[in-house]
Amino acid sequence: MPDDRTAPLLQVENLKRQFQVRQRGSRESQLLRAVDGVSLHLEAGESLGVVGESGCGKSTLARLIVGLLKPTEGRILIDGQDIWTPGAAGRDRRRKFQMVFQNPAGSMNPRRTVGASVAEPLTAKGVPNASEAVERMLELVGLDPSMASRKPHQLSGGQQQRASIARALIADPAIVVHDESIASLDISLQAQILNLLLDLQKDLGTSYIFISHDLAAVQAISHRVVVMYLGEVVEASDSTTFAQRPLHPYSLALRSATLLPDPVHERGRGDTLLRGDVPSPINPPSGCRFHTRCPLAKDLCLQQKPALRDAGSGHLVACHYAGDTTRPLEMSEEVV
Amino acid sequence: MLRMIGMRLLGMILVLLAVSALVFALGALIPGDLTSVIVGQEGATEEQFAEVRRKLGLDKPLFLQYFYWLLNVLQGDFGTSPITGRTVTADLLQQIPVSLELALLTLVVSTLIGLPAGVVAAVHANKRLDVLIRMSLLFTFSVPIFVIGILLLLVGSRWAPDLFRVSYTRWVDDPVMHIRSMAMPLLTIAFPITAMTMQMTRSSVLEVLHNPYIVTARAVGVREKRIQYLHALRNALPPIVTFIGFQLGILLGGLIVIEQIFSLPGLGRGMLEAINTRDYPMVTATTLVFAAAFVFINALVDMLYPLLDPRQRGR
Amino acid sequence: MTDRPVLRVENLTTRFETDHGAVTAVDSVSFEVAPGETLGLVGESGSGKSVTAMSVLGLVPKPGRIVDGTIELNGTSLLKLSPEELRRRRGTECGMVFQNPMTALNPSFSVGWQMREAITAHGASGDVDARIHRALADVGMPDPDRQAASFPHQMSGGMRQRVVIAMGMINDPQLLIADEPTTALDVTIQAQVLNLMKRLTRDHGTALLLITHNMGVVANMCDRVAVMYAGEIVEEAPVDELFANSRHPYTRGLLRSIPNPDRPREKTPTLPGAPPNMAQLPAGCRFRPRCVFADARCGARPDLLTVGARHKARCWKTQAGEPLTETDRMTETLDAG
Structure with missing residues (x-):
């Protein structure tokens, strides 16, 4: 029996997932390393934010963690126990995860009532009468319990997303993984959902993994932030430190690319941009995978892959030069 | 692209082979065969039947019959119609256009x-x-x-x-x-x-x-x-x-x-x-x-x- | 000449006749875009901002129909034109950039072919290939000739959006309408595309009507802003004025509800409720059910009136000169369903 006391709630060890992909019109398949050696951990009652551009592997990571995909390599441990242990033990552990998707309408059966959809995780467990729990849950996420008898299309986008949050929480999961769960909502509703998630966490003690391309939204909810690039973690830090002092050039670029609702600030914005697109994860660049877009890249970065190292008090960064005080990591005009 | 066409052609040939085998087998399995058509339904002796069968190659095992038939077909020879007396190929050349x-x-x-x-x-x-x-x-x-x-x-x-x-x-x-x-x-x-x-x-x-x-x-x-x-x-x-x-x-x-x-x-x-x-x-x-x-x-x-x-x- | 707006929209009303009754998606909307100016048309989904844009080009999807109003492009009233006359102005006087670059280009034709269509539709003149080359180079495409020969699916989203922008600008229109041009793109690509649009419109002196829901994009791009809510413009002001001194409770709530990236795990103040169902609009002020300042006056529908220098708002309270002072009730998080 592993020692529960020292093990974090969730421990992900060197997780890898590869896909065989075949381009159209071609017979040869290639290896796409969607998630390539990710390790992270999450404590009970906390939130972990995962941020990165499309194609960085964050959605694959979400599916791996909740057990919708099987890893090619690596382990996912909940309370120190592998979720892919064969048989009922593994299955029970995987049930401790729930997921909230980007498109709430698409994740609910349009022919069933909202109540039936919300009750799903309970009925799957064999709980016979879930209607009371459904009502309680709907109220908790700020919906009128009468909504249970409606069909998903009779709800607005924000209400649908509240209902899918209710569904995720109803069976008392240890961890809820949010994959871009607020991305398709209007701004005023995004803030409502973020606040709701904060409140629910306080009340229920659920842990979140919050995956998003929106750095501000990730920081708004997370205790700890992980930045991914081409299937790898390039930076991990508690969110306060990260907000004050991101270290990896990619994190800096993401932050500088986030537009602020402040015309004065925006006018003063230099062209601190990242060149080009995310390279294909099929043939990722050699050495540091970010070197093709990095304004600081040197020869070393082309040849040697930087390890994820501790830059002080648990602030992890995978960069040869990050934290080097002789070369301040401010990106200059010449970047573009 | 060329490779794809090649694969397609190969597939076509295989399918046609399978079809030809099926068609041939069906013809062979249907009760009554060419012999009865040629010799006539009644009044023929067993010897006559056997003679015609041998001439037509119908006494050989089925797969051999198929093999010979296929060999001829590949050379454009579908045999001769016992009814019209013309070669099947000649008729086909009239009908296909x-x-x-x-x-x-x-x-x-x-x-x-x-x-x-x-x-x-x-x-x-x-x-x-x-x-x-x-x-x-x-x-x-x-x-x-x-x-x-x-x-x-x-x-x-x-x-x-x-x-x-x-x-x-x-x-x-x-x-x-x-x-x-x-x-x-x-x-x-x-x-x-x-x-x-x-x-x-x-x-x-x-x-x-x-x-x-x-x-x-x-x-x-x-x-x-x-x-x-x-x-x-x-x-x-x-x-x-x-x-x-x-x-x-x-x-x-x-x-x-x-x-x-x-x-x-x-x-x-x-x-x-x-x-x-x-x-x-x-x-x-x-x-x-x-x-x-x-x-x-x-x-x-x-x-x-x-x-x-x-x-x-x-x- | 200089004081004539490129685009003048007055009392534009666009209605959709659906099985569930008529929905007035755009209700008496008026605004102007000056030459070279960038006007932001801001609102949430369903506010009518996209329908407004489509109305300008005469491309309102069925069963929508412009039922009232005037649209003047370079002084010509568009609603009086024949379909053919309107077609000749599309692309030449007014270009358009769409939200999703993944679907805005025809998958069956090469990029160059599609750009050629945009040119030859208005009578080819001069060396078309050279124009395509220039246009692609202008939007920062490396190796324009090779890119012209490639198909949309061979390009990344950012590259496709550059092509869409190049197509919108290829006939050098006086006005470019961009409908959520960066919403489907990653933030790093968004910054690139916005910078590109800024440079192009500045270099060509093109006016830009930018439709977006993203206040960061507005702050970055716009000279003036019109905020739409439930089919109406509720506030209009120069960009600095709007962000520093918004005079409509909706705008103010919207600005406050953007999470601050520098302050992690802090609750963001929110607008309560959700935008109204356009088929069942509340009587009086349409924002009233979500408004913390609502009082008896709001039972009547307010007009969009001047409340300051170049600043208009559709709110009884600010029109009466009363400040939108935040009460204790407002600083609390309002979080109703």
């Missing part, structure tokens, strides 16, 4: 009418014109080919007897008479095929017209007609082409009926006659030709796909 002409004409006519009509119906979706077109469609759908054929024959021979009282004439013999002899069969079979092409075009174009890139084309000022017949139709083509290929299969079956009604000396009629007279070499030969046509059409459609959709061509 007739059916092929009818099939190709049907394809051309139905596409030339069906495609634009389908675009018009899609553009006017659910308006009066579209409803009218679709009503007439429904009508042609619900009436079988042979009914249309017989109706045309009955009504037509009354009103325009000149157009109908013609027996099949070859183009080389008299072009005008040839056209007159082909007009009615073509009209009969092109009717439902055109209707189907149009229906398919309508739904495919209708779907494409909802795409954002159509709005983009409008926003840069491309003329509406050009958007409909070029920008939209081009994207609607892949499913339509697949469907037309599929229709050709139905068309092959239709030929048997049409050629019978209008007394055209084509492959379908030849096949039917052969079945009636138990002309086994002819039955197997015509079946094989039909199967080959079907396989060929399917392969052609598959190979057209990358041409029609750049996304299938890879990077």
Whole structure:
């Protein structure tokens, strides 16, 4: 029996997932390393934010963690126990995860009532009468319990997303993984959902993994932030430190690319941009995978892959030069 | 691309081999064989039977018979018909052009009418014109080919007897008479095929017209007609082409009926006659030709796909 | 000449006749875009901002119909034009950039072919290939000739959006309408595309009507802003004025509800409720059910009136000169369903 006391709630060890992909019109398949050696951990009652551009592997990571995909390599441990242990033990552990998707309408059966959809995780467990729990849950996420008898299309986008949050929480999961769960909502509703998630966490003690391309939204909810690039973690830090002092050039670029609702600030914005697109994860660049877009890249970065190292008090960064005080990591005009 | 065509060809050959084996086996399994046809049903002695069988090679094991048959077929020799006494190949060479002409004409006519009509119906979706077109469609759908054929024959021979009282004439013999002899069969079979092409075009174009890139084309000022017949139709083509290929299969079956009604000396009629007279070499030969046509059409459609959709061509 | 706006929209009303009754998606909307100016049209989904844009180009999707109003492009009233006359102005006087670059280009034709269509639709003149080359180079495409020969699916989203922008600008229109041009793109690509649009419109003196829901994009791009809510413009002001001194409770709530990236795990103040169902609009002020300042006056529908220098708002309270002072009730998080 592993020692529960020292093990974090969730421990992900060197997780890898590869896909065989075949381009159209071609017979040869290639290896796409969607998630390539990710390790992270999450404590009970906390939130972990995962941020990165499309194609960085964050959605694959979400599916791996909740057990919708099987890893090619690596382990996912909940309370120190592998979720892919064969048989009922593994299955029970995987049930401790729930997921909230980007498109709430698409994740609910349009022919069933909202109540039936919300009750799903309970009925799957064999709980016979879930209607009371459904009502309680709907109220908790700020919906009128009468909504249970409606069909998903009779709800607005924000209400649908509240209902899918209710569904995720109803069976008392240890961890809820949010994959871009607020991305398709209007701004005023995004803030409502973020606040709701904060409140629910306080009340229920659920842990979140919050995956998003929106750095501000990730920081708004997370205790700890992980930045991914081409299937790898390039930076991990508690969110306060990260907000004050991101270290990896990619994190800096993401932050500088986030537009602020402040015309004065925006006018003063230099062209601190990242060149080009995310390279294909099929043939990722050699050495540091970010070197093709990095304004600081040197020869070393082309040849040697930087390890994820501790830059002080648990602030992890995978960069040869990050934290080097002789070369301040401010990106200059010449970047573009 | 070349590699893909190669793979396709190999696949075609394998399918045709399988079909030939099946056709041959069916012929062999049907009670009664060529011997009885040649020798006659009654009054022949066992010795006579055995003699004929040996001559025809029917005493050998089935797979050997198949092997020899196949060897001959590959050299273009389908054997000799015991009924007509002519070589099957000679008959086929007479029949194939007739059916092929009818099939190709049907394809051309139905596409030339069906495609634009389908675009018009899609553009006017659910308006009066579209409803009218679709009503007439429904009508042609619900009436079988042979009914249309017989109706045309009955009504037509009354009103325009000149157009109908013609027996099949070859183009080389008299072009005008040839056209007159082909007009009615073509009209009969092109009717439902055109209707189907149009229906398919309508739904495919209708779907494409909802795409954002159509709005983009409008926003840069491309003329509406050009958007409909070029920008939209081009994207609607892949499913339509697949469907037309599929229709050709139905068309092959239709030929048997049409050629019978209008007394055209084509492959379908030849096949039917052969079945009636138990002309086994002819039955197997015509079946094989039909199967080959079907396989060929399917392969052609598959190979057209990358041409029609750049996304299938890879990077 | 200089004081004539490129685009003048007055009392534009666009209605959709649906099975569930008529929905007035755009209700008496008026605004102007000056030459070279960038006007932001801001709102949430369903606010009518996209329908407004489509109305300008005469491309309102069925069953929508412009039922009232005037649209003047370069002084010509568009609603009086024949379809052919309107077509000739699309692309030449007013270009358009769409939200989703993945679907805005025709998958069956090469990029160059589609750009050629945009040119030849208005009568080809001069060397078309050279124009395509220039346009692609202008939007920062490396190796323009090779890119012209490639198909949309061979390009990344950012590259496709550059092509869409190049197509919108290729006939050098006086006005470019961009409908959520960066919403479908990653943030790093968004910054690139916005910078590109800024440079192009500046270099060509093109006015830009930018439709977006993203206040960061507005702050970055716009000279003036019109905020739409439930089919109406509720506030209009120069960009600095709007962000510093918004005079409509909706705008103010919207600005406050953007999470601050520098302050993690802090609750963001929110607008309560959700935008109204356009088929069942509340009587009086349409924002009233969500408004913390609502009082008896709000039972009547307010007009969009001047409340300051170049600043208009559709709110009884600010029109009466009363400040939108935040009460204790407002600083709390309002979080109703």
